[in-house]
Amino acid sequence: MISLIFILTLATACNSSGSENSEDSEDSAGENTEGSSERTLEHAMGEVTIPAEPDRILAPYLEDSLIALGEQPVAQWSIGDTVLDYLQPQLEGVPKIGWDLPIEQTIEQNPELIIFSAPSSLQNGSYEDYQSIAPTYVYEEGTSADWREQLTQMGEILNKQEEAEQVLSDFDEKVKTAQSSLKESIGDESVAFIWTTGEQFYVFDNTRYGAEILYNEMDVTQPEFIHNLPEPEEQWNPIALEKLGQMDADHVFLIGLEGEPGLEILKNSSVWQNTKAAQNDQVYVMNEPSHWTIDGVIAHGMTIDKVVETLTK
Structure with missing residues (x-):
């Protein structure tokens, strides 16, 4: 009788242990499903x-x-x-x-x-x-x-x-801070952005790259010249030098690699030198064009930083 009780007790313990192991295996399988690779x-x-x-x-x-x-x-x-x-x-x-x-x-x-x-x-x-x-x-x-x-x-x-949401939230805060800084430094004075590559010139309208944020989100004043540009097209068309002579912006960011022919053309052009920004020595040459001509949160953040740094000196 004692031996029989011992055997039954041992069998019960083994069954209990097997059941626990089975449950552990099921739990482990569930975790693998939830944490799928x-x-x-x-x-x-x-x-x-x-x-x-x-x-x-x-x-x-x-x-x-x-x-x-x-x-x-x-x-x-x-x-x-x-x-x-x-x-x-x-x-x-x-x-x-x-x-x-x-x-x-x-x-x-x-x-x-x-x-x-x-x-x-x-x-x-x-x-x-x-x-x-x-x-x-x-x-x-x-x-x-x-x-x-x-x-x-x-x-x-x-x-x-969540990381993407945080990056965008941080960017929006940067925009607000920069907007406040520019309002204090230049008020309603107008700003234009011109990119030169080779001997051609491209004016940023309010749909192009960082200018879209500066004009539309930060309320930087657009010069009348930009308001009078043709409706923006997907293909970005260059502006003739003679047309650039009508640029009425208070401040101009001139973007181009060092040694770009267009920079030298404007430097020697009486048409360009007679514009308001050139006459007032408020043309700022930016020799780091890559972040100005691409869309991206890092690129736009760098553009905003450069504009604020330049206009709040």
Whole structure:
């Protein structure tokens, strides 16, 4: 009888232990499901399953959003030796890759995730070609052109939605602070932005790059010259030198690489030298054009900083 009781007690203990182990296994499986290592997202090409936390990311010309969210690409966009100069402090040592992601170069980088800014950006191969290398996400056409949407979507792709919201919130605070500083320093005086490349000149209207924020969000006064420009087109058309002679802005930011022919042309042009800003020595030459001519939260932040620094001296 004593032996029988001992055997029954031992069997009960084993069953209890087995039940607990079974429950532990079920709990562990549940945790793995909740903390899945992959996510499936809708994108321009349908659905794509991507790693939850990819380490090696290729996102040509989207590096601004990547870096703003604390990520570094495995290789950076380039055309020949041309890169995004304003991001080089953060991209120091990051190898270059052709702007159109040549297939062989892409394979060499061994990416875990590839991101294209639009279907039209797939220039060097089909979507299936890239998808065979690594999970490939493609922005809807036009989405990445809106820098806020680009950043928000990048937060979704990288599972960093809260970080993206915080970056945008911090940027909005920067805008408010800068707006207050400029109101105090220049009041309602007008500001214009001109980019020169080669011998051509481009005037920023209120839809172009950082000028859109300065004019529309910070209420920087536009000169009458800009109000009289033709309706903005997708293609940015140059302005003739004779037309620039009508520029009535109080302050002009003249943007171009050092040694750019256009800078020398304006320096020697009596038409330009007779404009209000030139006469009052309020033309400011900016020899760092890269952040002025791209849309991105880091680029726009640098533009705002430069404008405030220049106009509040």
